Structures are given as C-alpha cells and as structure tokens.
Amino acid sequence: MNLLVLPVLVPMVAAASSLLLWKSVSAQRLVALLGALGLALVNGMIFARTQTGEILVLGFGNWPAPFGIAFVADRLAGIMLLATGVIAVAVQIYSFSGIDSDRESFGFYPLTLILLMGVSGAFLTGDIFNLYVWFEVLLIASFVLMSLGGERLQLQGAVKYVTLNLVSSALFLTALGLLNGSLGTLNMAHLSERVAEAGDPGFTTALAVLFLVAFSIKSALFPLYGWLPASYHTPPAAVSALFAGLLTKVGVYALIRTFTLIFTQDPGFTHQLVLLPLAAMTILAGGMGFWVQHDMRRAFAFAIVASVGVALVGLAMTGIPGSEAARTLALAGALAYVFQTMLVKTQLFLMAGIVRRAMGSCDLRTIGGLAATAPWLAAMAMIGLLAFAGVPPLSGFAPKVAVLRASLDLQQGWVAACILAGSVLALAGVARIWSEAFWKKPLHRPDESEQDQPANALARIVPVTGLALCIVALGLGAGTVFDAAEAAARQLLDPSAYIRAVLGGGP
C-alpha cells in the first residue's frame, strides 16, 4: 500500500469504526486514541521520507497526472502533516476528561477523526478542486463540532462561523471554475506550467486575488478575521484547541501552496502590493485584540490572528524583488513559524480549558491566583505564552527573527516595525494574562458546583505538558528546525522539482 493514502485512510477507518461503536463511549475513546496515534505515526513516516528531498506522488486509480487526482507530499506537506499528528494525539488525550459525556456520546470522536481526515487530505492533495473537496470535508466536521452541545452562545458562534466559511467556499469555487475555464486544468503542477505559458496574465492575476480573498477568510487575514474571535471561544476547549491548531493553518497552507506554485506571474502586485500590507495589518490587529480582551480564550483567538499575520508576511515577502537568500529566509521563517505556532495555539487553548474548569470562568477580571493553586499548570502556561510572544529560547523566537531579518534585508522597514510592534503588543498581553490569571488574588472564588474537577486531572495536564515540552525542544533545537524549514522554502521557491515529480517528464 502506498504510504500517501494512509493519512486519510487511518482516520477514515477509525471514524467508521467509532461510528459502529456508537453505544460504547469507552470503545470510541480507544479507537480515537489509536486513530490519532496511527495518524501521528504515518505522518511522521511521511515527514521523514520528505526530509530527504524526495517528493512522493500517488496517482489515484493509476491515472497519470494531470488526468487523475494526485496526492503529493513535498517538504511543506511533510511539515504540516507532522504537526497535525502531534496535535491529534494531544487533543484526543485531553478530550478523555475535557469533553462532557453528552458530547462524547453524540459523536465527538468520529467527528474529530473526520476533521483530521479532511486536514490530512488538504495537505496532501495535488489537485485544486480536490483541495476544495477536502476543505468541505473538514468544514462539515468542524461545523458539527462547533455546534455540538447546542448551548446558546455556541450556536450563535456557529452561525457566524458557518456563514463566513460558506462564503469563503463559494468564492473558492467561483475562482476554481474561472481558473478551469481559462486554463483548462485543475492539477496544481499543471496549472503552474499553464500560468507560466498563458498569454493573459491580467485575468490570472484577477483570479489570484479571488483565491486570496477566499483563503484569507479561512486563514483569518485582516480584514476578514472577524468570524474567528466571534466563534472560537464558544465550543469546549478540546474543540477550539483542535481548530486553533489546524483550521486556520489549512488556509495558510493553501495560500503558501498556491502563491508559490501557481500564482507567481505578477508577484509585485499579488504578493507585495496586496498580501504584504494585509498580513502586516493582521499582526497589528491580532496583537491589539490579544492585548485588550478580557476573556482568556478570546485573547487567544486574537493570538491566532496575530500569528497568521507573521506567517503570511513571510510568504508575501517572497514576491519582493531582491536577493534569493533574503526571500528564502522569509519563507523559511514563515514555515518554521507556522509549524511551532500550530503546537503553541493548541497548547494555549487546552490550557485555557483547564483554567475554565478550575475557576469556572475564563474572565481575566475575576479569576486569579492560579500560580499558587496550580503551579504546574502555571509553569506550562508560561511556556506557551512566552513562546507566542517570541521570547528566547522558546520556539516562537527564532522564526520571528528570521522573518524580521528578511524584511530588513528586503528594505521593508515598515514591515519590520509592524512585526516588532506586534511582538510588543503580544508581550504586553502575555504580561497582563499572567498577572491577572496567575498572580493576583481571585475576585471570585469558584464554588463547588462550578469547580467540577481539579485543575490537575492527569488526562488534561499530560497533553499540555507534552506540547510544552515540544515547544521547548523546538526552541532549543532551533537550528535543526530552521534547516528543515529552509530546505522546504528552497523547494517551494523553485517549483520545477515539484512539477517534474507530478507530471513526469524526466529528471
């Protein structure tokens, strides 16, 4: 069996089996854990294979590209899959005690597995219509997860989330249809060739912007990020942690893929003039939101927005004319940043879930004293928070510096200023969260009914600790991480190897 089909097949089989075991929640838990571990294993294997520089291709039904649908794993896909596997395991372990029994018995585990299947498919596919299909697979699963439980606040959040994501899908479909009409293919490698040959760059650029709008809703880019802080704080922590780690990053992945492989015909417009200012504004908007929010989970939702901004600034700077080294540095920084931010955001949302369980609320104005009552949790929270702020030696520091260096090398001083301002805002927000939630005396003592379980229940503290260790390790091994990201960036900036691997045509 081809390795590339497994990241989709493993969660699919696990989801189907857990549906068959509908009556028994404990059996579903076991299947979900096995599914997540299996996914992490196969994703790790694919990551290891891609690290040699090999591009794995699987043509379904033995149809040669570009006629059939192909799965392609290059270094970028390997990196994203690895993070997906880690997040899957962490969230499944957390949900054993973090998800109430009502949600568990109404299909929480099958839904998370279907979501993971959609995410893996989106990272692997080499066909842009197939990417749309995987988007819909993961969206449907996320819609149900978002509204599962049916609390009023949750349903309101879900309406906003569903609407904006459906608009984004409709725009994506529109852009796809026009692209297929004008270039006559949907295979991304083939599209890359056709765009290079096409005689009408103006129309292609217009389509590129349509794709940009569609994907920037999904990845929560300024000014289209409003749905994210309006909805991510409403579902239970395990769900929002899964979303925080994976969903916006699928949008970021789609932007990186299409704007390095396909739409490189007019980078001065699409990358430099459109994407770069939007990404820089995203950093500021996210940072400001993070700084002022009273609800910890809402603050973290803005933290997601800010980190998407940093990653996309890196992508946008590949379109600036300048030295090859600086452009590679920008993209490498972006890739390393995306990888670590996926883990950091998952960790932060899981941590917020523990805080909410322990204090009965996530409102920074009323909670407090966690450093004394739950010192281990506080230490883990410190790691996640400082990694988000980009404090050395944690994982957020080196990639951010790389993007910053690249912006200076490419004479984009104002971008550097935005990144620095974003970091200051992040640090101010982190200091505020720390002093409010962990240091000060709580204004509101949780009574017994609200504090349903102790803050240190093993199944909840283990994944948070594990992710914190990953974050520290990524920070300490920044050199190794960066080498992998740089190799991936090089592979993306010269798509000829990708095209050759997919379409054949000799070495």
Added chain:
Amino acid sequence: MVWLLALAIGALYAGGLYMMLRKTMVKLLIGLAMIGNAANLLIFTSSGIVRSKAPLVPKGAKTVEPPFADPLTQALILTAIVIGFAVLAFALALVRRTYEAVGSGGLEDMTEE
C-alpha cells in the same frame, strides 16, 4: 446564450449577497444557497457553452471529434452540488436550533450572555 447565463449568474451573486446582508437568519440561508448556485452556473458557463454531443469515442475511432461537451466540468458541478446540498441541509438545521435557543430569527438579537 452566454450573455443570458452571465446575466443570470450576476443576478444570483448580487441577489445572494443582498439576502445575506439582511437581518434574519432565514434570508442569510437563502443568500448562501443563491451564491452556491451562482458558483455552479459560473463553472458551467466558464468552461464554454457549445452545441455539442456527448464525449463518447465512436466505434473504431481513437478520439472524439470536437465539438463535444467537457465531462470534467459536469463532474465538478455535480460534486459541488452534492457538497452544497449537504452543507445547506446542515445550515438549515443549525438555524432552526439557533432560533429555538435565541427565541428569535433576527441576527441582531444574538448577544453575548
């Protein structure tokens, strides 16, 4: 024919957007459905409308003589219709549950707490 379809698509997009900007959830849904249909029609139109036959290779021949209808486009639209149907069905259920929870179909009645 293309002009007629183009106008219809434009009207569907515009109407869909207008409906989404109204203040009730039901109109929001209608708007989403209209935009989805507009996208499907657009895929159909953009790949070229021709008076043509089915893309079947005749006996003895190796290829199909043009003009023939592009089967890929039809497959795409079929997929998109199925997905759109599922998503809309879910959205309908969600809107109903939200209506029950909030006690109103108005988007402005959605408040925190």
